[in-house]
Each structure stands twice: as C-alpha cells, then as structure tokens.
Amino acid sequence: MQNVRVETKDGFLTLTFTGEISIHNLQSIIDFTKKLDFESYTGKTIFDFKDLTSVDTASAIYINKLLKKYDIKLKAPNKQIVKMLELTKENSDKSFEYKPDKLDFLQKTGLYTYKKFAFVISVLNFLGELFVRKVKLLNIKNFRTKELLYEINQTGLKALGIIALTSFLVGIVIAYQAAVQLKIYGANIFIVDMIGISVLREMAPMITAIVIAGRSGSSFTAEIGAMKITDELDAMRSMGFDPYYFMIIPKILALIIVLPILIFIADMFGILGGAIISKTELDLSFMFFIDRFNEVIAFKHFFIGIFKGPFFAFLIAVIAIYRGLNVKDDTQSIGKNTTKSVVESIFAVIVCDALFSVVFTNLGI
Amino acid sequence: MQDIIKVENLTTFFDEKIIHNKISFNVKKNEIFGILGPSGCGKTTLLRELCLLEKNFNGDVNVLGYDFNRLSQKDEQKLKESWGVLFQFGALFSSLNVYENIQKPLLEYTKLDKKLIDDIIRFKIDIVGLKQSDAYLYPSELSGGMKKKAALARALALDAKLLFLDEPTSGLDPISAREFDALILKLRDLLDLSIVMVSHDLRSIYDTIDRFIVLDDKKIVYDGDIKGVKEVKNSFINTFFSLGDSV
Numbered sequence: 001m002q003n004v005r006v007e008t009k010d011g012f013l014t015l016t017f018t019g020e021i022s023i024h025n026l027q028s029i030i031d032f033t034k035k036l037d038f039e040s041y042t043g044k045t046i047f048d049f050k051d052l053t054s055v056d057t058a059s060a061i062y063i064n065k066l067l068k069k070y071d072i073k074l075k076a077p078n079k080q081i082v083k084m085l086e087l088t089k090e091n092s093d094k095s096f097e098y099k100p101d102k103l104d105f106l107q108k109t110g111l112y113t114y115k116k117f118a119f120v121i122s123v124l125n126f127l128g129e130l131f132v133r134k135v136k137l138l139n140i141k142n143f144r145t146k147e148l149l150y151e152i153n154q155t156g157l158k159a160l161g162i163i164a165l166t167s168f169l170v171g172i173v174i175a176y177q178a179a180v181q182l183k184i185y186g187a188n189i190f191i192v193d194m195i196g197i198s199v200l201r202e203m204a205p206m207i208t209a210i211v212i213a214g215r216s217g218s219s220f221t222a223e224i225g226a227m228k229i230t231d232e233l234d235a236m237r238s239m240g241f242d243p244y245y246f247m248i249i250p251k252i253l254a255l256i257i258v259l260p261i262l263i264f265i266a267d268m269f270g271i272l273g274g275a276i277i278s279k280t281e282l283d284l285s286f287m288f289f290i291d292r293f294n295e296v297i298a299f300k301h302f303f304i305g306i307f308k309g310p311f312f313a314f315l316i317a318v319i320a321i322y323r324g325l326n327v328k329d330d331t332q333s334i335g336k337n338t339t340k341s342v343v344e345s346i347f348a349v350i351v352c353d354a355l356f357s358v359v360f361t362n363l364g365i
Numbered sequence: 366m367q368d369i370i371k372v373e374n375l376t377t378f379f380d381e382k383i384i385h386n387k388i389s390f391n392v393k394k395n396e397i398f399g400i401l402g403p404s405g406c407g408k409t410t411l412l413r414e415l416c417l418l419e420k421n422f423n424g425d426v427n428v429l430g431y432d433f434n435r436l437s438q439k440d441e442q443k444l445k446e447s448w449g450v451l452f453q454f455g456a457l458f459s460s461l462n463v464y465e466n467i468q469k470p471l472l473e474y475t476k477l478d479k480k481l482i483d484d485i486i487r488f489k490i491d492i493v494g495l496k497q498s499d500a501y502l503y504p505s506e507l508s509g510g511m512k513k514k515a516a517l518a519r520a521l522a523l524d525a526k527l528l529f530l531d532e533p534t535s536g537l538d539p540i541s542a543r544e545f546d547a548l549i550l551k552l553r554d555l556l557d558l559s560i561v562m563v564s565h566d567l568r569s570i571y572d573t574i575d576r577f578i579v580l581d582d583k584k585i586v587y588d589g590d591i592k593g594v595k596e597v598k599n600s601f602i603n604t605f606f607s608l609g610d611s612v
C-alpha cells in the first residue's frame with residue numbers, strides 16, 4: 001500500500017499516511033483499512049498525518065467516521081487537513097437518510113390501475129377539448145391556412161419518395177412470391193387479380209399508414225413534447241395563439257388530406273412493381289397486364305383503399321399529438337412518448353383495418 | 366502563486382468569423398477569476414474552450430499543467446474528472462432527481478460503497494445550502510436558485526479543485542444572487558477552489574471576483590482587479606462600471 005504504513009508498538013496501532021488522499025484513491029485506502037483490526041485497538045490507534053499533504057471532502061468524511069467509531073488519535077495533521085475534518089464533521093452526525101420510494105406489490109398494482117384509468121380519462125379529455133371546444137369553434141377567421149400548407153408539405157410532399165419506394169418494393173416482393181406459386185398451376189394471368197386486389201385494398205393503405213406513423217407521427221410527438229418542455233406552448237398561449245388552431249388542427253387536417261393522396265401514389269407504385277415482376281417472371285406484357293387489370297379489378301377495391309386513408313390519418317395524428325401533449329418535464333419522457341406514439345398508432349391502424357375488413361365483408365363490398 | 370491556467374495567443378473562429386484574436390491571460394491558484402464583456406463577445410465560448418467543450422481554436426492553452434495541444438484521450442478524461450462546470454441554466458439531468466444528479470459522477474468514477482456515497486452526497490447538499498429533503502426533487506420542481514445550487518453540488522461531486530461557472534447569478538433574484546455569491550466565496554475558502562466565472566452582475570463582480578479580464582472586439586481590453594478598471598478608456602468598460610457608482 002503506497003499511501004499507508006502500519007506499525008504496532010507498545011500496544012498502539014499506528015498508521016502513517018503519506019501523499020494525498022482523494023476520492024480517486026480513497027477506495028484503496030478503505031480496502032486496506034478494512035483488513036485492520038481497529039476493534040481491539042479502540043482508543044489505542046494513532047493516525048500519523050505528518051507526511052499527508054491533503055485530503056478532500058470525500059476522504060475526510062470517511063476518516064471522520066473511523067475517528068469517531070474507534071476513538072482514534074491524530075498526530076500532526078496540517079492546517080488543510082484539520083480544516084477538512086472540521087468541515088465534514090458536523091455532517092457525519094446528521095441522520096437524514098435518502099430513501100428512494102420502493103413500492104410493494106399492492107401499491108404497484110394500485111398505481112398501475114390508477115395510471116390506466118387516468119390514461120382513459122385524459123384521452124377522453126383531449127378528444128373532448130379537440131371536438132367540443134376547438135373544432136366546433138373553428139371558422140374562417142381562426143383557420144390557419146399557412147400552417148396547414150406547411151404541414152402538407154412536411155408530411156405529404158416530402159414523404160412521396162419514401163412511400164413510392166417502399167410500396168414499389170412491397171409490390172415486387174408480393175408479386176415475386178405469388179409468381180412462383182402461380183407458375184406451378186399455370187395460372188399466370190391471375191397474378192393481375194392478386195396484385196390488384198391486395199395492393200389496392202390492403203397493402204397500399206397499410207404501408208402508407210405505417211410509414212407515416214413512423215415518419216410524421218413521431219415528429220409530431222417529439223416536436224410538441226419539446227415545445228412543452230421549453231414552455232413554448234405556454235408562450236404561445238400567453239400571446240393568445242391557441243396551440244390547437246396553430247398546430248394541432250392543421251397537423252390533423254394535413255394528414256387527413258395527405259394520406260389518401262399518398263395511398264394513391266402507393267397504389268401506382270405497388271402495381272408497377274407487380275407489373276414488372278409479371279413481365280420478368282411470368283412473361284405477361286404491360287399491355288396485357290393493364291387490359292386484364294381493367295377487366296377484373298373492380299373500382300370498389302381502389303375506393304376502399306383510399307377511403308381508409310382519412311381514418312388512418314386521424315388515428316395517427318390524434319395519437320401522436322396526444323402523446324406529445326402528454327410529455328412531462330423531463331427529456332426522457334420525449335423518448336418514451338415518441339415510442340408509444342409510433343407503436344400505438346400502428347396498432348390502432350391495424351385494429352381499424354381489421355374492423356373495416358369485417359364491416360366491408362359483411363356489407364358484401 | 367502558481368498559475369493553473371495559462372492562455373497564450375488564443376484565436377477562436379467559427380467559419381469565417383473571428384471571435385477571439387490572439388488573447389493571452391493567466392489564472393492563479395485559489396483565485397476567483399472573472400471573464401467580463403458585452404453580450405456576444407465570446408465569454409461563454411472562452412469558458413467552453415477552457416473546459417474542452419469547444420475545440421475551434423489556435424494557440425496555447427494550458428490547464429492544470431496539461432497542454433491542450435498535446436492531450437491524449439486519457440489526459441482528457443482525467444482533466445474532465447478534475448474540474449467542475451456549472452452551466453448557465455444548470456443543465457441538470459431532467460429525468461434524475463437532485464440526489465441522483467449528484468450521485469451520477471460518483472457512481473461513474475469511483476467504486477465507493479453506497480453508504481459512503483450517501484454521506485458524501487449529504488455533505489454536498491449541505492454545503493451548497495440545499496435542504497436534505499430537496500434530494501427527492503426533480504429539476505422541474507426546483508426554483509432557479511435551487512437549480513444552480515444543485516448543479517453546483519453536482520459540479521463539486523468529485524471534489525474538483527477548479528470550477529467553471531457561466532453567469533452563476535443571472536436569472537436569480539437579488540437575494541438569491543447575493544446568497545450565491547456568499548456561497549461561492551465560502552466554498553472557495555473551505556475547499557481551496559480556483560474559480561473561473563463569466564459574470565454580468567456588477568454586485569457579484571465587486572463582491573467575489575479577485576481579478577478579471579474584459580473582452581471586447583475580439584481582444585482583451587483590461588486585465589487586472591477592480592481598482593484599476595476605471596482608468597481604462599473603453600466604451601463598454603466606462604458604461605458598465607459607471608453603473609456601479611450608483612450601486
């Protein structure tokens with residue numbers, strides 16, 4: 001041990017310290033002193049500080065503990081050491097103990113239940129605020145065209161590329177898998193039916209909703225959440241700019257307008273992907289593909305796909321905004337709420353889609 | 366006395382814009398050293414350079430015996446453990462409470478056991494003048510003054526001997542500001558700290574600062590203590606310190 005030397009003489013235990021003790025080498029001193037038998041030398045231990053140059057507060061706290069517990073005597077401490085020991089002494093007598101809250105099972109269950117309940121209430125609260133107070137009073141004067149156009153650009157125009165690409169690739173994947181099976185039965189031409197219906201009715205709306213939930217939903221949540229933490233929302237309110245009219249309604253409307261258009265784009269590119277595979281794998285020419293498409297795919301499939309758009313958009317936007325407003329005062333809650341926003345909106349979209357499926361099937365559409 | 370910071374011919378630039386043009390100064394051990402100057406003259410930037418947060422500069426900077434131009438990864442880590450920084454707005458970790466904020470560096474950089482860490486934290490909370498029960502509060506539940514005190518406690522967690530403070534009293538009410546000044550003085554004496562601080566607060570400059578530099582127009586226009594400053598012909602200095610006559 002480089003900083004401490006131990007001697008026993010005439011029934012006294014002497015520890016000679018050298019150099020300096022600081023928080024960085026304190027642990028090794030502690031490990032060393034732990035091995036010593038202070039117990040049997042109580043009142044007969046001497047700390048020789050002649051060659052000790054300095055201690056910091058952390059080590060002074062530790063030394064004070066030893067001094068008090070085993071009635072240790074000090075030899076030749078310098079001014080700085082005496083000062084530090086004095087300074088940290090009061091403290092070591094105090095008895096406040098930091099105890100983080102530990103909940104038992106019952107408390108946890110209660111808290112969890114209450115939180116779920118509060119969640120339902122706060123969702124209803126938000127929807128009530130949105131529809132009963134804000135949408136009802138929406139008129140030409142407080143309608144923010146500029147914000148709406150900005151949001152349409154952000155969520156719509158800028159998403160065109162990624163939507164087209166994703167949908168194109170999904171079209172290719174589906175067509176490719178189908179082509180292999182259909183070839184076995186020599187049912188090549190049915191690829192058109194398959195691609196047409198699955199892309200128009202299900203794939204395009206779903207892919208679009210998922211990409212938009214990940215892209216715009218997360219950004220709504222993070223943006224509103226950060227604004228909440230920095231008090232920007234309150235600043236807007238204090239200037240009489242209602243965040244509902246300035247941000248929230250434009251965002252919801254923008255998504256509702258944009259999503260059907262994006263689904264249309266996804267339709268086009270998904271089918272294009274399918275058509276390309278039909279040509280390369282099954283030797284169906286583009287002309288034939290289009291002719292057959294015209295023949296077998298009813299307009300309703302296209303319509304149903306587009307029709308889902310506004311519903312999905314509404315779910316994504318409302319969940320994302322609710323999650324943003326739900327952000328608490330710390331930065332981590334932005335992350336948590338953004339995650340929840342994306343997961344919940346994708347889940348909501350899938351549930352909604354399932355409901356539509358049941359309803360449309362029963363209606364025979 | 367020994368110089369713990371030596372700066373020579375420091376030039377700072379962001380893109381085309383020069384912020385400091387060949388400035389030189391020293392900070393002595395155990396001194397409270399001020400950096401003054403009009404808004405936007407580069408005080409915060411200078412402070413950030415001294416604590417290795419900003420590296421956009423040329424020139425020789427030497428802090429605690431380490432030459433910034435020849436700094437290994439290891440030296441840098443070591444330096445960062447040996448000083449404390451108090452940011453203008455506290456910059457406490459918002460998802461941790463006061464206790465956990467102070468605990469963070471202790472857990473990260475030492476292997477001390479939980480009980481001793483508890484004692485150390487209790488002492489730090491005490492010495493910056495917070496109440497023990499404030500340990501449970503989250504940053505959003507603290508007032509401006511408490512935030513600065515908690516941030517100071519965190520900066521002192523590893524017993525730093527050198528502190529960097531950016532406008533420690535700005536945003537505080539006059540009473541909290543004076544309390545904070547007293548606290549800085551007290552800590553300097555108790556813990557043998559050396560302190561570099563940016564300040565706009567005349568009262569706190571008169572009360573706490575031993576020596577300061579005034580930055581204006583990319584240069585140091587004054588380097589010395591409060592006594593000599595009034596002789597200097599500089600419009601910022603004249604306006605700023607003549608306010609002090611009425612204080």
Ligand SMILES: Nc1ncnc2c1ncn2[C@@H]1O[C@H](COP(=O)(O)OP(=O)(O)O)[C@@H](O)[C@H]1O
Nearest residue numbers: 379380384402403404405406407408409410411
């Ligand atoms: N990261 C940066 N990029 C470009 N310019 C910066 C950056 N940080 C600061 N500046 C500029 O440097 C100047 C000094 O800034 P700062 O040090 O914050 O001033 P102050 O003296 O008010 O603390 C300002 O003009 C600011 O615009």
Ligand SMILES: [Mg+2]
Nearest residue numbers: 408409410531
């Ligand atoms: Mg500044």
